[in-house]
Amino acid sequence: MVPRSSTGTRTGGGAAIVGTLGRFITSRQGGILAFVLLALAGWQLTVPLLVTEQLPLPADVARFMWDELRVDTLAPYSVYEAFATTMQRLMWGLAWSVAVGLPLGLMVGWSRRVEAFFRDWIFLLLASPALIWALILSLWFGFTNVAPIATVALVVLPYIVMNVSQGVKDVPLDLLDMGRSFQVPRRTMIRHVILPSQMPFLFAAVRYGFANGWKGLLVAEVFGSDSGAGWMIRYWYEARRAYAVIGYALFFVLIALVLERVFFQTLSNRVFRWRPSVEEGASAKATDRGIGAE
Amino acid sequence: MPPPTLSRPDPHYGINADVHPTGPSGLVRKDRVEAIENQTSNEETRTVGVEHNFARSTYWVERVSSLLFFLAIWQGISTFFLEDFILPPPLEVGREIVSIVETGELWEHALFSYQRLFIAFALTLVMGSAIGLAMGMSRWLDGFFRDASVIMFTTPSLIFVLVAGLIFGISYVGPIVAIVVASFSYVSFNLWEGVRSVPKDLMDMGQVYKMRRVARIRHIVMPAVAPYGFQGARFGFAMTWKVALLAEVFGGNSGLGYKMGVAYQSFDVTSLLAWVLSFVLSALFFERLLLQQLENRSLRWRPDVGGG
Numbered sequence: 001m002v003p004r005s006s007t008g009t010r011t012g013g014g015a016a017i018v019g020t021l022g023r024f025i026t027s028r029q030g031g032i033l034a035f036v037l038l039a040l041a042g043w044q045l046t047v048p049l050l051v052t053e054q055l056p057l058p059a060d061v062a063r064f065m066w067d068e069l070r071v072d073t074l075a076p077y078s079v080y081e082a083f084a085t086t087m088q089r090l091m092w093g094l095a096w097s098v099a100v101g102l103p104l105g106l107m108v109g110w111s112r113r114v115e116a117f118f119r120d121w122i123f124l125l126l127a128s129p130a131l132i133w134a135l136i137l138s139l140w141f142g143f144t145n146v147a148p149i150a151t152v153a154l155v156v157l158p159y160i161v162m163n164v165s166q167g168v169k170d171v172p173l174d175l176l177d178m179g180r181s182f183q184v185p186r187r188t189m190i191r192h193v194i195l196p197s198q199m200p201f202l203f204a205a206v207r208y209g210f211a212n213g214w215k216g217l218l219v220a221e222v223f224g225s226d227s228g229a230g231w232m233i234r235y236w237y238e239a240r241r242a243y244a245v246i247g248y249a250l251f252f253v254l255i256a257l258v259l260e261r262v263f264f265q266t267l268s269n270r271v272f273r274w275r276p277s278v279e280e281g282a283s284a285k286a287t288d289r290g291i292g293a294e
Numbered sequence: 295m296p297p298p299t300l301s302r303p304d305p306h307y308g309i310n311a312d313v314h315p316t317g318p319s320g321l322v323r324k325d326r327v328e329a330i331e332n333q334t335s336n337e338e339t340r341t342v343g344v345e346h347n348f349a350r351s352t353y354w355v356e357r358v359s360s361l362l363f364f365l366a367i368w369q370g371i372s373t374f375f376l377e378d379f380i381l382p383p384p385l386e387v388g389r390e391i392v393s394i395v396e397t398g399e400l401w402e403h404a405l406f407s408y409q410r411l412f413i414a415f416a417l418t419l420v421m422g423s424a425i426g427l428a429m430g431m432s433r434w435l436d437g438f439f440r441d442a443s444v445i446m447f448t449t450p451s452l453i454f455v456l457v458a459g460l461i462f463g464i465s466y467v468g469p470i471v472a473i474v475v476a477s478f479s480y481v482s483f484n485l486w487e488g489v490r491s492v493p494k495d496l497m498d499m500g501q502v503y504k505m506r507r508v509a510r511i512r513h514i515v516m517p518a519v520a521p522y523g524f525q526g527a528r529f530g531f532a533m534t535w536k537v538a539l540l541a542e543v544f545g546g547n548s549g550l551g552y553k554m555g556v557a558y559q560s561f562d563v564t565s566l567l568a569w570v571l572s573f574v575l576s577a578l579f580f581e582r583l584l585l586q587q588l589e590n591r592s593l594r595w596r597p598d599v600g601g602g
Contacts, residue, residue, distance in 0.1 A: 027434070028433045028434065028436060028437035029437060031435060031436065031437025031438035032437040032438070032440070032441055034434075034437075034438055035437070035438045035439070035441060035442060036441075039442070055461060113353055114356075116356035116360075117356045117359070117360040117363075118360065120357060121364065127532075127574065127577075128570075129536040129540070131539055131540050131543065132570050132574065135543075135554060135558045135566060135570075136563070136566065136570070139561060140380060140381075140563075215450040215451070218452055219450070219452055230452075233452070233456065237456045237460065240460065242457060242460045245453065245457055246453075246457060249449055249450075252449070252450065253445055253448045256448050257448060
């Protein structure tokens with residue numbers, strides 16, 4: 001607190017302003033602001049010193065992004081079309097991996113023998129970079145929708161399987177016991193006990209798969225596609241337009257952050273409405289950790 | 295505060311899970327944790343994150359039969375449904391691997407790739423830990439570096455590779471820069487978490503008993519940060535080799551990734567699969583065996599890791 005001067009409001013106000021300013025500068029927000037300013041200044045100042053002609057200034061990137069947003073572009077697709085294609089593929093890929101991964105994960109979680117059967121392959125899937133799928137699949141399928149979608153599905157699949165199988169192990173044992181003693185049919189048990197307890201895990205996996213899957217999708221579009229955001233990045237790369245590559249990267253980051261913060265947050269609140277508090281227990285752990293999770 | 299064990303949820307879920315390919319140590323530690331849990335018949339917290347607790351399996355029959363099963367599927371599809379140039383049978387890929395080993399091509403390119411990879415990894419560790427420690431120690435620096443780090447790992451590594459390619463052309467340095475920029479944040483976030491986990495009460499006690507600064511760092515700070523540091527190193531390495539691969543495919547003139555790019559451009563699936571398998575398997579070997587051994591060795595003192 002800044003001590004208030006009793007003699008005059010003017011000096012008191014001045015001290016308060018200085019105090020607030022000082023606090024702001026030394027606070028975390030001050031750090032954030034300082035970073036943004038320093039980064040922009042550093043970028044602006046170092047580029048002219050470099051030998052290469054390739055590096056753009058911040059203004060070039062901003063101008064490019066603005067032009068793209070107004071659909072004033074040299075490229076065959078506008079930024080809206082490019083990201084719409086990419087999003088569509090991403091959704092298909094996620095849908096496929098949930099469709100395959102959910103039953104697989106349930107089986108893996110249910111039985112140790114099934115787990116032993118699939119485990120090594122899931123590790124291998126997790127470990128291989130998307131690039132490999134992108135290369136192989138685009139050799140196989142050419143420039144169709146198949147390679148990008150399958151890449152997303154393969155990248156996301158192991159996360160779904162692992163999370164769902166964790167979820168199965170996490171099914172409330174007491175509820176299962178109760179169901180057994182009351183002879184609840186298997187189907188009802190699955191519908192009312194197992195699936196609801198799966199939701200947080202599945203949700204986390206999808207959210208997580210989204211963040212990863214679309215990085216993989218970008219690579220797949222670079223190698224095995226002729227449309228979409230990844231292909232646009234390649235297009236500008238081959239035209240040696242660094243400002244455009246950086247501009248697209250920024251679009252990408254912005255969209256990812258917005259989707260993560262807004263879309264998934266809303267969805268998560270909606271899916272877990274039935275819970276007394278989303279902040280509690282496994283669901284919070286499962287859902288509140290996205291790409292930019294603190 | 296108890297030492298961080300992996301039976302609690304992975305604090306990096308969503309941050310590191312990206313590069314959490316095998317989680318080898320997770321496997322080992324989880325087993326031991328699970329063994330202890332079983333002894334006390336205390337079935338409680340399970341991890342949601344990718345730090346899975348698949349039990350260490352003794353189901354060798356299933357594992358071997360699974361390997362045979364998938365190889366048989368591969369062989370079957372290749373013989374009955376697709377042409378060999380689309381999907382070569384497993385034996386042919388094996389023969390190709392043997393041939394690149396015999397001609398010495400594999401060693402030549404692997405040496406080149408790994409040399410650069412380890413230089414980049416060392417730089418990643420240095421930069422990542424410096425930033426991570428700085429973030430852990432001051433709120434201002436935390437604010438300063440945080441958004442940068444978040445942006446770094448939201449941005450696909452492809453972008454760094456391409457921009458580095460535009461700036462440096464086909465060079466030795468370009469990929470190194472791309473790798474370091476793309477992967478340092480994985481190390482720094484882990485160290486940041488590690489610094490926050492340093493037990494405050496022990497630090498206070500050290501102060502009260504007038505421990506020297508060096509001794510405090512050696513005996514209180516380092517043991518608390520070490521597990522996070524190793525985790526960061528492992529995640530960092532996983533990221534590093536993936537970016538290195540990408541960089542070599544795009545802008546290399548030598549190295550394993552370059553050979554993959556060549557195979558891709560000449561539509562040679564056999565050779566592509568051979569190079570892919572040899573790189574992925576060797577990278578997994580480094581990640582699993584070397585880094586994990588190192589980690590287990592340094593964390594021996596922890597009951598749930600070394601003591602058993």
